[in-house]
Amino acid sequence: MASNSAMPPPVTAQSLNPKVLKCEYAVRGEIVSIAQKLQQDLQANPGSHPFKEILYCNIGNPQSLGQKPITFFREVLSLCDHPALLDKTETSSLYSADSIKRASTILDQMPGRATGAYSHSQGIKGLRDTIATGIEVRDGFPVDPNDIFLTDGASPGVHMMMQLLIRSENDGILCPIPQYPLYSASIALHGGTLVRYYLDEATGWGLEISELKKQLEAARQKGITVRALVVINPGNPTGQVLAEENQRQIVDFCKKEGLVLLADEVYQENIYAPDKKFNSFKKICRSMGYGDKDIPLVSFQSVSKGYHGECGKRGGYMEVTGFGPEVREQFYKVASVNLCSNISGQILASLVMSPPKVGDESYNAYMAERNGILESLARRAKTLEDAFNSLEGVTCNKAEGAMYLFPRIQLPKKAIKAAEEAKKAADAYYAIRLLNATGVVVVPGSGFGQVPGTWHFRCTILPQEDKIPAIVSRLTDFHKKFMDEFRD
């Protein structure tokens, strides 16, 4: 044994990649560590806190809060995991006829029916065909299955695009503020510059072209080459659904300024406002007459969101259009270094883009499950929005889509001072106090970015409906006491 404790350790936090040190990811940050600690307390000493359970409203993770998976999807996955079932007579009494048929079709699309083999690095061709057809049905424009890259959820796709586009800190990516912090984290990890554009809270988180222009110009004057524009539609954490006319302006802006359009469209199924409709940017581009050679566009989709909420399966895809063959070759190479995305996630992505149809045995049950979830989410969004808006000093835009509310809190000066003394952002201070008092975990607005001097938090609309009244009353109670303590 040659231990020499006098030697400095080979790796210290200071000697790690500074890009890693710079990266922040609030959705799983300090607030979640505190929540996990409280949860352990509650397990070890029930009754040790003024609540019985931790309610994780920090992250869009529906099944962790009791949402059940869509039966048809899980039947197909279960059969594909154990294809020997397809030869057993008992199987027809346990599984729906169309899940059995779909599993057989999917297995036939795999060389050797091997669900345990690495696939093509873009994903199994037959599944990409299915997804391409699904997008065609959605948009009414043709899709090339070779434009589909299956991914382990949307996040690795976003990382891949940042890795490809960012050469140095002189390369910038235009991102909305507030934004889902995957973007700021990925840009930091890849050493680029986050170029902020602000959404307008006063107009329901409107995306103004004048603001895009202003921020682009400012970045260019600092010597930043802006390479891409990120648009999250429906918005995260803001919940707005873009109007078609606004989308057309965004497309023209990207075209004119030579930007890649990175369209985060993972909430495309989550629309609650009856007067709103999701339009993919691909559809908008094609309907404007822009073809594959006119505008580089990446659309991200995930199995984690929508009505299915299959976060743990890590499935998703990017539709990549408007890049030349030499660039595409580099995309493929980077995908191939990770071999392929997981096959269960690939299968699920194909199911999400091609669910049961009228006449299929599962259709009615599927539609009941799907609509039940989406209608309930809409009700939950409304109840929470109303609750937030009834609190002193709180205003909350409507969640037209996605899974979040992002209320603004006018914090009293005394509260801001108390936060400063505790060395916390004021909204982080509020969120930690809320957690300790109620067990409800929300993410401070500072984790997403906000207009300086304003304070917000993001709260998912995902707790099950029977829990919402208790959450509302605990939140209301906490907020009153907080304001009584700090009111100026």
Next chain:
Amino acid sequence: MASNSAMPPPVTAQSLNPKVLKCEYAVRGEIVSIAQKLQQDLQANPGSHPFKEILYCNIGNPQSLGQKPITFFREVLSLCDHPALLDKTETSSLYSADSIKRASTILDQMPGRATGAYSHSQGIKGLRDTIATGIEVRDGFPVDPNDIFLTDGASPGVHMMMQLLIRSENDGILCPIPQYPLYSASIALHGGTLVRYYLDEATGWGLEISELKKQLEAARQKGITVRALVVINPGNPTGQVLAEENQRQIVDFCKKEGLVLLADEVYQENIYAPDKKFNSFKKICRSMGYGDKDIPLVSFQSVSKGYHGECGKRGGYMEVTGFGPEVREQFYKVASVNLCSNISGQILASLVMSPPKVGDESYNAYMAERNGILESLARRAKTLEDAFNSLEGVTCNKAEGAMYLFPRIQLPKKAIKAAEEAKKAADAYYAIRLLNATGVVVVPGSGFGQVPGTWHFRCTILPQEDKIPAIVSRLTDFHKKFMDEFRD
């Protein structure tokens, strides 16, 4: 419509991240593109080539070549995907009793029994407990479940470590040559310097400490800070299994030189030489008396290799020891930006580290499947090794472990000249000729690195046993003709 084809495209290959352009990944490179083209030819025009099928011996992808998954593992996955089955009486006639029990146990370990939820970013705690126990049984030393990071296969774990350790091109990583090109690709993508150390082909791909020292010194003299040593054991593409004494020397070398030891141990179950045994570096360190504070060590494991070969499931883990809490916090943060690895892969990683035991209903069937695969792999390795060694100018070390043979070919000068004229590395020229003549896909040695002036190729031992005689005869026939064409 505002298409303006005179404008330059916003993204060209030349304007991508130069680190991406520099990265190479031979396992899925040009040779695979040619193979895919030939396969399309064969489908469109059967009989268009002198072979009926493409045999992909380029990649360790057992199930793509007909290996069947382990029944117990798939039963558990199938039940976890569709937990409603556990409440049905028919289930007991379709699934083994221990797979039902195991699935129930696993579901109980998940908050809300939710297999569709994001988990803790290091993976589900109960599964990490199971893996920790499995490592303890393997090594005889204690394991902290908090040291386990579940990953989507080993590759993302390797990328994560490179991302954390590499700050600039002045940081180097010592890698074996020949190496699995994931390492060179990942170092290139993260902007570091590959510091080569050569394995000694003459001593069965021996890893000499004198060579490590020599290359470390040379790198330091060039101003490179060498941060880590990569060891692949059993070797890929080389198949050697390190002796315990050699491993002790490697550990002492890392300790003395202040290097992180990155131990690629994904082939730990694949040992074919009766006189060889796999020892994890963790076990070696602890048996030498080095504790958690003495040496930073990362051990990579994957569900893709072993006897199970579940490549498509993208499961694996890293055991991370010997880093301080501040560094660990950064590891966790980077893991959290990707939320979590896929749950099916997490479950499978726990099964691989805790397979059925004596007395379990599945035990005999499991052992029969497992041993059948491993014994067959050993026979295939021997048959192919003998076949290569019988070829003119070819010498091939034994595959003591892993899934590959890496024969050396003495290519005639005329062949080298023909390759130069075709603008190919000489072994790439040989491999492309072999593919076009036989349909067998191997990877040229130049993709893994080799002593300059020597030529090799990597061939997996994975084609099913009934196909081996035909492969041998086609290879032999091709090689004779090739030598007849080019013999000096």
